[in-house]
Amino acid sequence: MRAVVAAWYDFDPFHELYEWIGDVTSSEELVYVIIAVVGATGILSFVGLGALANVWLERKIIGRIQVRRGPNRVGPGGLLQPVADAIKLIQKEVLQPRASDGKLYNLPPILVFIPAMLTFAVFAWAPDMVYADLNVGVLYLLALSSVTSLAIFMAGWASNNKYALLGAMRVIAMAVSYEIPMVLALLAPVLFTGTMSIPGIVDFQRTNDIWLAFMLPLPVFIYAISATAELNRTPADIAEAESEIVAGFHTEYSGMKFGLFYAVELINSLAVSGILASLFFGGYSLFGIDEYIPPWIIFIGKIYFFYFGLIWLRGTWPRLRIDQLMAFSWKMLIPLALINIAVVSAEVLIWRLNEFDSWIFWVYALMNIVMMFVLLQFFFTMLTKNYYRLPRRATLIHDVSVPSLPAPTFTQGGNA
Amino acid sequence: MSTVTIPGTQVAARLDEAFPGAVIEATAHSVTVPAERAAEVALWLRDDEEYDCKFLNCITGIDWMEHFDVVYVVSSLAKNHTLVFEARASHDDPVVPTVNTVWMGANLQEREIYDLMGIVFSGHPNMKRIFLWDGFPGHPLRKDFLALPQGHKPGLQRFPYEFPAGERSYESLASPEGPRAPSVPRLRAPLPGQAAAQDLGGGQLGTGGGGSNETRFGRFEQRPPAPPPVTPVEGEIVVENVDLNSDDEAESP
Amino acid sequence: MDDTAVVVAFYVLAAITLISALMVAVVRDLIHAVLFLILSFIGVAGLYITLSADFVAVVQVLIYAGAISVLMIFAVLLTPRSDRDNAAVSYAAPLSVLAGLLGAVIIFVGLDTDWRQVEGDRFGQTAAEIGQALLDPYALPFEVASIVLVVAMIGAIILVRPGNEEEA
């Protein structure tokens, strides 16, 4: 137990704290509990502050994308806007529909929060700065994301609202479809590194001086898309599809209950960015630069880099229809992931059997990048060729010309 | 190039061949047929090779006090001409066959005319009110809606500040009585149908109270009682088609 | 099992599992029953952790709480509304007898088994060991299971294939 604790607190101030507590008391359990609480507080405050910062970032960046300024009234540059939002949300009366499903209605805002927070426990913030180094870290992340969709289903069901139920059904259907490509995509780095522990995967990338994203570009693509779908963010936000089902599963939630859903969405975005950064983009390592900059700053920087990408996606794309989203998963992502798994297994086998040095990674990187472009081109063409069959410009006709069409026949002219 | 307007007289000539005795009146503006023949005339106009009126511009109804005219403005996009025909219905029992099967676009417009003018389109698949709520008393676009007492005609008889004939100064307006009051008498008495209308329509338009006034903060004070209604004088107010039983607003507001 | 914390955790988790399992049978609303079932699954996952089976625990959450329960929710939502009541089951009496018998058998097996203590490192490379076990000593059951799944999938596809409805 001491080893586990000591590993986490190589982060200097905490290390001193640990030593100090060790001097004061000899009870290992007590030390463990105190240190665990301190670590959890650290993660919680990062996540809490991160969610607030995300509100500001998201509004500001989307404002820029939409040729407007974004929040700029509260505080310098609108920095205090999230605080104002939070105060407003807390002040609001929390309404509960009379026909809602009692206790079940109040649970989901809390339930979605738990997996969102737990995700951050397994991240490697720096060498030996891991709250919980699980042997099954990658699977743990997947399990948490599946629990989130259940909580969202509960919210939709308990609201007793038709829009909410539609949203809940969509979440469930999407969870089934997108879990599979996600698992298959995350299998690739596990195959390559031979470990499911996240610090292990980051360490592999650091020692070999290569990011897995170079070798596994296709899983990055697949994971990014399926994670966006699980996050209910814009190209795939069918669960809360504003223009269709008002706000989907959280239509009936007001005040801070809605605020929790909103915060969870932001925290989950951070978590997905963190997973992308750790598993594919080297985590806290940055080709030796992490010697000079504190690694956790590099890691947080990477998280926000990918989070920026998510905001960008949200600002630019319309939303897919649910059946198109399902088709995209089943017809494109899952076949791609399966092909990728086969190729990666073969590559790993060749590498392990011949005991090649790390130069083989660059060969693999080249091969896999070429493969990705070929496959993506093929699949995109197959999926979208129907949309491009007609010109995407209106035809210009100079004079009025109407063909004399026979009147259509109706069985019943009634409509409306 | 511009759209040719086919005069009603010209249409009347051909219409008379196809439907002898169907033309009641023909002017340069329009041709008028009896109400019961509107649908067959419409079908003929649509399928006739010369007129080819595949496009229905609009349908409207006019209350001429003695009778109703349902005006059909139809045109041919291919030949780029337009013509107007009217169906004349009696004022007591205005029934016109629907042209919904001829032009699908007539559907909503016929419902609108039924709602506001009270002309029934027989054979229409969904003949119910479209803008006003079910149970609304009367049809507002009729000239006798809220019929005015003392034989006053509805509508604006004169411009409120119009000078009397021959007078071209503001002197008369500066007279001790002040500007002339509008000559239209305004009806102030509540109508017998109004209370019912509130009850029926309250749910939809949010005018009525309905439901309990209990909140989680306690009970709101009752509104002060309404002043006793002025009893309308018998025979002055005509409210048509008050159908208090047709309560189709079953769904909650 | 010498650690008091683990013992406390075991009893708490066992209570959660058993109580929610009981609620599955008791509550009237089918959706509530499914949600209690999920809670029960998660309790079982906790029990796995007390047994140092971290891989199985996470897979329990991922597969049972995440995937199987979703299928159950689908099944419940596809049932017409009138049937969505847990109480009105006409087979209640025979089924409870059957369930009692099954429970008795499981308890007997549980008491009869010679349980071994876990030795060595608490959280070893369980995933790797399970992988080895599946592909070496248990390769045949593993392959048979996959064939069964493929057959089930083909059957499902044939059932829902469009055009089947005219024949039915």
Add this chain to the structure above:
Amino acid sequence: MSDIGTPPYVVNIGPQHPSTHGVFRLKVTLDGERIIDAEMVLGYLHRSMEKLAEERTYTQNIPFTDRMDYLAAMTGNLGYCLSAEKLAGVEVPERASYLRVIFAELQRIASHCMANGTFVNDCGAWQTPLMYMFREREKILDLFEMTCGARLTTNYMRIGGVAFDVPDEWYPSINKLMAEMPDRISEYEEMLHDNEILLARSRDVGVLKPDVAINASVSGPVLRGCGIAWDIRKADPYCVYDRMDFDIPVGHNGDCFDRFLVRLEEMRQSVRIIKQALEQLPGGPVTTPVPLALRPDPGEAYVRIESPKGELGFYLASDGGPAPYRWHVRSPSFINLSVLKELSVGLSIADAIVTLGSLDINVGEIDR
């Protein structure tokens, strides 16, 4: 298997819903997500303008036309004034006709900006195209404000001309806007034409056949989207449209994306018209004196113009009094709704929203 399925499920889209563009209610019956029946419930914004008009003089009725299609007040003004002028036989000065054309076309651009922006919003975009299009719409509304002091309910046209001449600072502003507008429209095209998700959402969705469209009295961009080159500005020119050189954009397939394309291209054609009108703009008075209490001779007139939404017609009947005896508005939004049920039954709820967005309804005009 046939007995497994969800029971029909009635969902109210509206009257308060982000995508109904006003207080419009669509009652849909769903089988899963597929619509098996749809019923419109209208009248939430009914103000009985046709009845009110019978108690007001011809001039006093002009503000009503602002409030019908409040996103295209200028064309509403224009159509009504044209109908009153036809009934009363009033001539309009040439400069006023040109100004009317310029403002009507500016209004068309503004209305199409709104229509296309909200259409992409209905497809699920997070406001971005709408914000871009609002940028241009704002500038157009600034031009309105410069001229008549109002941005939305302009009340600018008068029987016999327009209310005010344009101020001097108006010319550089409109010239600048017209110079940059083609680039802006190309920018929208770049942004949206190659967007696979937009194509996936709107291509082959809500396909309207041309014969059905004509039979259902559909007009405007919805009709042109079906491939029918029909434009009242060409077919029955009013004001000075016969002196302008422009093209009619038509779609290929009659689906939602075609309607979107037609609107986008119409904006470009409107810029062309405005540029020509600005070149030809003559001097002179902008209004003919008309008696305040206009009393047209007894008679009836139907006048139609091409509003941004379609054929906007006014049927006026006079009995010789100072107020119209009967005033009927043929509102394009209302009549274009005739095909909504035809189009939306069988689609999923998401597609129905996109179809509704592509019809570009305006509830102020539907309910009047």
